[in-house]
Structure formats: structure tokens, C-alpha cells
Amino acid sequence: MLQSLHIRLYRQFKDFKLDNLKQVNLIVGKNTVGKSSLLETIRILLDTNKIEVLNDILILRDEHHGNPEQFIRSLLPAWIDMKGLLELLDISGNNKSNNFRTLAKYDSLEKRIFFNKENSDQDNPDYSRLNDFIRNRDIRRNRWSYDYTYRYMGIVSNTYNYYQNLWKDKRFSGDDKLAIELLQKILPELEEIDFTYTAVAKLKGINKQIPLGSLGEGFKRLFNLALEMVYARDNVLLIDEFEVGLHHSIQEQIWDATLMMAKELNVQLFVTTHSQDCIYGFARALNKRDDIDGQAIRLEAHEGKIHALAMDKELLFTIAETQTEVR
Amino acid sequence: MENREHLLLVEGNSEKHVLYTICEKYEIPEVFDVEVAGNNEKARSKFIAEIAGSKYKKVGVVLDNELDQHVWDSFSTGLTRYAEFYEEPFPSSPLGEALIIRSNRKNLTYDDFGIWMMPDNHSKGTLENFLIQMKTGHDLLLDFSEKTLVALEEQKPRIHLYKPVHRNKALVHTYLAWQENPGSPYGLAFKQGAFDLNHHNVKALADWLHRLFADEPAA
Numbered sequence: 176m177l178q179s180l181h182i183r184l185y186r187q188f189k190d191f192k193l194d195n196l197k198q199v200n201l202i203v204g205k206n207t208v209g210k211s212s213l214l215e216t217i218r219i220l221l222d223t224n225k226i227e228v229l230n231d232i233l234i235l236r237d238e239h240h241g242n243p244e245q246f247i248r249s250l251l252p253a254w255i256d257m258k259g260l261l262e263l264l265d266i267s268g269n270n271k272s273n274n275f276r277t278l279a280k281y282d283s284l285e286k287r288i289f290f291n292k293e294n295s296d297q298d299n300p301d302y303s304r305l306n307d308f309i310r311n312r313d314i315r316r317n318r319w320s321y322d323y324t325y326r327y328m329g330i331v332s333n334t335y336n337y338y339q340n341l342w343k344d345k346r347f348s349g350d351d352k353l354a355i356e357l358l359q360k361i362l363p364e365l366e367e368i369d370f371t372y373t374a375v376a377k378l379k380g381i382n383k384q385i386p387l388g389s390l391g392e393g394f395k396r397l398f399n400l401a402l403e404m405v406y407a408r409d410n411v412l413l414i415d416e417f418e419v420g421l422h423h424s425i426q427e428q429i430w431d432a433t434l435m436m437a438k439e440l441n442v443q444l445f446v447t448t449h450s451q452d453c454i455y456g457f458a459r460a461l462n463k464r465d466d467i468d469g470q471a472i473r474l475e476a477h478e479g480k481i482h483a484l485a486m487d488k489e490l491l492f493t494i495a496e497t498q499t500e501v502r
Numbered sequence: 503m504e505n506r507e508h509l510l511l512v513e514g515n516s517e518k519h520v521l522y523t524i525c526e527k528y529e530i531p532e533v534f535d536v537e538v539a540g541n542n543e544k545a546r547s548k549f550i551a552e553i554a555g556s557k558y559k560k561v562g563v564v565l566d567n568e569l570d571q572h573v574w575d576s577f578s579t580g581l582t583r584y585a586e587f588y589e590e591p592f593p594s595s596p597l598g599e600a601l602i603i604r605s606n607r608k609n610l611t612y613d614d615f616g617i618w619m620m621p622d623n624h625s626k627g628t629l630e631n632f633l634i635q636m637k638t639g640h641d642l643l644l645d646f647s648e649k650t651l652v653a654l655e656e657q658k659p660r661i662h663l664y665k666p667v668h669r670n671k672a673l674v675h676t677y678l679a680w681q682e683n684p685g686s687p688y689g690l691a692f693k694q695g696a697f698d699l700n701h702h703n704v705k706a707l708a709d710w711l712h713r714l715f716a717d718e719p720a721a
Binding site: 484494496501502 | 544547548550551552554555556557580583607610611612
């Protein structure tokens with residue numbers, strides 16, 4: 176489990192620390208304060224394919240540039256003077272099992288980018304690979320072609336076809352009951368998902384199979400959530416904007432199922448949201464469980480610095496009960 | 503009137519109207535909303551939540567001092583989670599001065615907060631005890647109100663309906679029933695002279711509001 180995070184000079188973050196990370200971390204705050212950037216730093220920290228993940232981050236943000244300098248500049252705070260700065264990106268975290276420490280350095284003099292893990296070769300330049308990425312559109316488009324050491328759910332849902340391909344890899348076996356249970360929060364009659372041809376759902380008492388595509392965006396989002404939880408077993412799942420496509424009235428139920436899966440599958444969650452109902456739903460679901468700890472973290476910008484304000488389980492419940500605005 | 507920068511929480515509507523009257527008299531800047539929580543427990547919960555809440559910066563609460571030590575302890579423990587953001591430690595007992603805790607993160611959500619315990623941050627009591635202290639030269643009227651309640655309570659069989667916890671409320675309303683304008687609500691009765699707005703404890707409350715919300719003592 177990732178226990179702490181220290182970010183220097185990444186987008187909005189000059190020098191930012193998060194201690195006491197919990198198993199479930201809900202990140203709130205105003206637009207542009209850095210919620211998505213925070214998820215990005217965790218990706219950079221946990222990903223073993225450094226260049227691919229930076230590339231992916233820029234594609235998701237529509238920030239991709241044609242040259243290496245612009246590529247890296249996009250990831251740095253706007254006020255940074257590139258010249259003469261040797262160490263620009265520095266994200267480190269304390270991981271109980273692995274003792275992660277990842278450094279990304281940019282050497283402006285030699286135009287080289289280093290992506291090293293502690294104890295590995297500090298001087299291993301990866302610039303040529305970066306160049307390949309920036310110049311090769313085919314590789315750039317192929318976002319999901321490499322293996323994650325964590326899972327990431329962006330704002331745009333993955334297609335059923337994407338998961339159908341994963342299913343064929345037999346990476347879904349054993350845990351499907353948990354996933355079905357989560358999906359039943361939105362579709363109680365659901366009995367089974369069949370991926371043999373097109374993705375279809377079998378419903379209780381109905382003899383006909385229904386294409387998943389006909390069940391709407393909310394179901395698709397939940398389907399993404401359920402399967403990503405399964406794939407994130409014993410690892411980290413990052414979710415940008417939990418509430419996308421989901422009705423406000425079912426947030427608590429979905430959190431019930433999400434927490435159940437996080438516990439059963441030992442998944443650490445980092446989730447952003449703009450939704451008050453999502454926060455309250457999370458707070459109420461969390462309050463029902465003694466076996467999993469969680470918190471909300473609000474990011475606030477003040478005088479050019481990002482502050483993190485943590486709200487513990489008990490406080491979150493009080494916040495939900497008193498309908499207090501905390502976004 | 504909604505959506506001011508700061509928030510003052512009170513237990514009930516009576517407190518709200520008394521506070522409005524005091525604010526008017528002492529020209530306290532209108533920089534805070536007043537929210538009625540409903541009761542003491544709800545006011546304490548809402549207070550703890552609103553310190554973390556993003557809608558308001560500073561938060562004040564006016565509570566009846568009816569808390570047992572264990573209730574205060576749990577309230578105080580609820581506040582201790584914020585300790586790293588504040589310059590002073592939280593008091594282990596509700597008795598003493600009106601409380602203002604200054605934040606080391608000004609202008610962030612965890613801004614200053616304050617607690618006023620009715621009637622005077624020292625004695626046990628409620629809004630009614632606060633009001634009874636400020637009777638304006640009507641000592642005889644208040645004494646007679648008190649005697650009337652005693653006489654009422656001696657009636658056998660019992661004819662009064664109020665519970666013992668509400669005795670002070672019965673006393674204040676009895677006192678207000680015999681004013682020049684009988685039966686005015688508390689806030690209005692203040693304005694009509696049934697209570698003394700220049701009483702030192704009213705000044706102390708006004709001063710607390712000024713220092714908390716306007717960062718300066720009352721004029």
C-alpha cells in the first residue's frame with residue numbers, strides 16, 4: 176500500500192506532501208487545483224514504463240507536443256525556467272511492500288530525461304525511447320498496449336470490446352461474483368455477463384440476452400469500475416471523477432460495493448470527485464465498515480501553494496450527516 | 503442574507519433573534535450567516551463539520567453550557583483532529599473565557615473558530631440565564647415572576663406542564679408577559695427594553711463576535 180507521497184515540481188505542485196494515505200482516498204477540490212495531476216503523479220510513481228505513462232498522460236490531457244522539450248515542459252509548473260535546472264520532476268512515495276522511490280530528472284544541458292528507480296542505474300538515459308514515442312504516432316495512439324502495475328480509470332469509459340479482449344486472457348476468473356454484485360447495484364436482475372460473442376447480460380426471469388451496449392452509459396461506467404477493481408487486485412486503482420454517468424441517488428450503494436471489493440481484493444483506491452453526493456455516499460458507506468479505512472483529502476490553492484486538508488472517517492460521517500459542503 | 507464569508511451556528515431561533523439584536527446594537531459587520539442547528543448536539547456536530555467545510559472560512563458557535571464533562575471531552579476530541587492547523591491547544595474544560603482559536607492557515611478552509619457558552623462562559627446555563635442576568639431595573643417584576651412559578655409548582659395536584667429543564671424558559675416568558683408590550687419574543691423584548699443591552703455580558707458577547715469575525719474588539 177502506498178503510504179505517503181512527496182511531489183516536487185510537477186504541474187501545480189511545488190513541494191507537496193501527503194502523509195497517512197489510507198486504503199481508500201477520495202480527493203476533492205475546485206477545478207484546476209490539481210486533483211487529476213495528483214493521480215498522474217501516482218501513475219508516474221507506480222508505472223514501470225515511465226515514458227509510456229508520461230506519453231499517455233499528455234495524450235489524455237490533449238497536451239501532446241512534437242518535441243522533447245515541450246513534452247517535458249507540459250509536465251512542469253508553468254513558471255519553471257528550463258535552463259539550468261537539473262532536477263525538475265521528483266515524485267516519491269513510501270510503499271510498504273516495495274519501498275518505491277522514483278525519480279524523473281531532466282537535464283536541460285544534455286536534453287536527456289532520466290527515469291530511474293532507486294538502486295537501479297542512475298545514469299541510464301532513456302532519451303532515445305522518448306524520441307521514438309514523440310515521433311511515432313502509432314505508438315502514441317496505442318494507449319493500452321503495455322502492462323500496468325496498477326489500474327487507471329479515466330473520465331471516458333473503456334469500451335466493452337476492450338474488456339472482452341482482457342476476458343479472453345482469462346484475467347477475470349474467480350472474482351466475477353464480486354463484480355456481478357457491484358453491477359447489481361444498478362441492475363438488480365443481472366445474473367451473468369457473457370463475453371463469448373458480443374458482450375451480453377443475462378437477466379433473471381428473462382430468457383433473452385441483452386447487449387451490454389443497450390444498458391446505457393451509467394452501466395458502462397459501473398462495468399468499468401467492477402472490472403478495474405478485479406484487475407487491480409493487490410494493487411492500486413486510480414479513478415478520475417467517480418460519479419461520471421452515475422445517478423446521485425445510488426452513490427452510497429455503489430460505494431458499499433466498491434468498499435466491499437476493495438476489502439476482498441486488497442485494492443488501494445485514489446479517487447477524485449466533484450460530487451457532493453459521491454462524498455456523502457462514500458462517508459456513509461465507509462462508516463458501516465470497521466475493516467477498511469478511508470479518508471477524503473481536499474486540495475486547496477493558496478498563494479501559489481497547494482495545501483492538503485484530510486478528513487477522517489468519523490469527520491466524514493459527521494459531514495454527511497450535517498450535509499456540510501466540503502468540495 | 504445567505505452566502506456570507508463566515509458562519510455563526512446557534513441552537514435555536516431564540517438565540518438567532520437575540521444575536522441579531524445584539525449585532526445591530528453593537529454594529530457588528532454583517533460578514534457571517536447565522537444558522538439554526540436545532541439543538542445542542544446538532545450544533546456541536548455541525549460546528550465540527552463546518553470547520554472542515556469549504557463554504558465558510560471562520561466558524562463560531564453559541565452553545566448552552568449544559569454539557570457534562572464527558573460530552574465536552576468528546577466535543578473537544580472532535581476538535582483535536584484539527585490541532586495541527588491551530589496556534590493554541592483546545593481547552594480541556596468548557597469553563598473560562600469566550601474561546602477564539604486562531605488558525606495558522608488563514609484564508610484556507612481551516613480558518614479561525616470560536617465558541618461562546620451561554621450564559622457567560624463560566625456558569626452552567628442557557629440563553630434564558632443569559633437573559634435573566636440582564637433584567638433592566640425590573641428586579642421586582644422578575645422576583646414576582648419567580649414567586650409566581652414557585653406558587654404554581656406548589657399546586658396539588660400539579661397543574662403546570664413544563665419540564666424542570668424548561669423552568670428558566672417559563673420564568674423568562676412569565677417576566678415578558680408582564681412588560682409594557684406583553685409577550686414579545688426575546689429579540690424584540692431586548693429592543694423594547696425588557697433586557698439591558700448595555701450589560702457587561704452582552705458587551706462581552708459582542709466583543710467575542712467582533713474579535714472572531716472582524717479581528718478586532720467591539721467598538
